[in-house]
Amino acid sequence: MNYKDVIIQFFEDHPELAVASIEKAAGLSNGRLNRIINQHAAVTPLVIERLRPVFKRYGVELERRAKVVSFFNNKNGVGKTTSVLATAICAASMKKEVLMIDLDPQSNLTSVCKVGDHLGHVFSGKPNCYRYVHSGQNSRTKIDMISCLYHEFWDAIDKMEKDVDFYDRLDTVLDKYRDEYDLILIDNMPGRSKVPKMALVASDYVAIPTRAEEKSFERLRSMLPEIQEVVNLKNPKLKVVSIFTTMYEADNKDHRLLYEANCIALPSMTNIKIPQALTSIDEELGDHNFLRTGKKNSVVRAYMELTVELLNNMGLDVEVPNFINKGKA
Numbered sequence: 001m002n003y004k005d006v007i008i009q010f011f012e013d014h015p016e017l018a019v020a021s022i023e024k025a026a027g028l029s030n031g032r033l034n035r036i037i038n039q040h041a042a043v044t045p046l047v048i049e050r051l052r053p054v055f056k057r058y059g060v061e062l063e064r065r066a067k068v069v070s071f072f073n074n075k076n077g078v079g080k081t082t083s084v085l086a087t088a089i090c091a092a093s094m095k096k097e098v099l100m101i102d103l104d105p106q107s108n109l110t111s112v113c114k115v116g117d118h119l120g121h122v123f124s125g126k127p128n129c130y131r132y133v134h135s136g137q138n139s140r141t142k143i144d145m146i147s148c149l150y151h152e153f154w155d156a157i158d159k160m161e162k163d164v165d166f167y168d169r170l171d172t173v174l175d176k177y178r179d180e181y182d183l184i185l186i187d188n189m190p191g192r193s194k195v196p197k198m199a200l201v202a203s204d205y206v207a208i209p210t211r212a213e214e215k216s217f218e219r220l221r222s223m224l225p226e227i228q229e230v231v232n233l234k235n236p237k238l239k240v241v242s243i244f245t246t247m248y249e250a251d252n253k254d255h256r257l258l259y260e261a262n263c264i265a266l267p268s269m270t271n272i273k274i275p276q277a278l279t280s281i282d283e284e285l286g287d288h289n290f291l292r293t294g295k296k297n298s299v300v301r302a303y304m305e306l307t308v309e310l311l312n313n314m315g316l317d318v319e320v321p322n323f324i325n326k327g328k329a
């Protein structure tokens, strides 16, 4: 249910309450809620922020708008960064508003998006959101990114006050953004640092890209207990939303065998496989060109399917753009 429907439902369930009294209790201007209910005025993040505590008094939770998804795998080079950007572009083409967070001091997402100037990393107090505009999409498309630069990032981590639990930091920062976007996608660094763990604490979902190769398979099996530990200790709502295969070559027998072995060992493995691209995927993504070839491009098609599946699994409505239905498979 969207926010407008929740507001309408609230007043239907509480006919004894005057709309004006709720506006007053929430510190909203006179007539604001009536305009939302009757005249299709927008439900802004500020309205939700003000209404949340008032509705809560009546036992109604206004959920935070954004679903936060960590793209996570402590194995390097499995397609985390590529998948964050490709998923953001596909979701934006389905009219979702997306914030990407580069939480990897290698700054690969920042580089692929060609963010040159220092805009402030996620812990810098008030980071700027870089607006990534994808060509061919309508002007309502919203993909923002918070960049990351190596030295500034580690400096910030080192300087963090000791009195606040390290693992809660990102969760607190993200609170500022949760009502402004439909999706917040986090690009995690590889390895067993405590930074990706902090991302898992702040996330609703984990998406795990993996490759059809022996080492990735082994790593995957050892990673799932790590995720479970975060669930048990810090974040019971965290769910694995998808385990998907990247850089897959259908005519490679080893890939096929390992993919099948993965599926048997991991029932949550999706059958969507992102094929090995023949051209440089970084260039297409970085040149804001990724969707240009539409459904004819097997990588685009697979990322579109993956995005639809992710959104569905998270309970979000999906509006697949026309061009992807029309293109030849």
Ligand SMILES: Nc1ncnc2c1ncn2[C@@H]1O[C@H](COP(=O)(O)OP(=O)(O)OP(=O)(O)O)[C@@H](O)[C@H]1O
Residues within 6 Å of the ligand: 075, 076, 077, 078, 079, 080, 081, 082, 083, 104, 106, 108, 188, 189, 190, 246, 247, 248, 274, 275, 276, 277, 278, 281, 282, 299
């Ligand atoms: N489907 C694909 N086809 C071909 N190349 C790909 C594909 N997906 C990713 N790549 C390339 O593989 C490399 C590794 O991908 P990526 O940087 O997304 O992995 P990563 O998991 O983020 O790596 P790291 O752990 O270092 O952050 C990149 O050069 C990227 O362009």
Ligand SMILES: [Mg+2]
Residues within 6 Å of the ligand: 080, 081, 082, 104, 108, 109, 187, 188
């Ligand atoms: Mg990466």
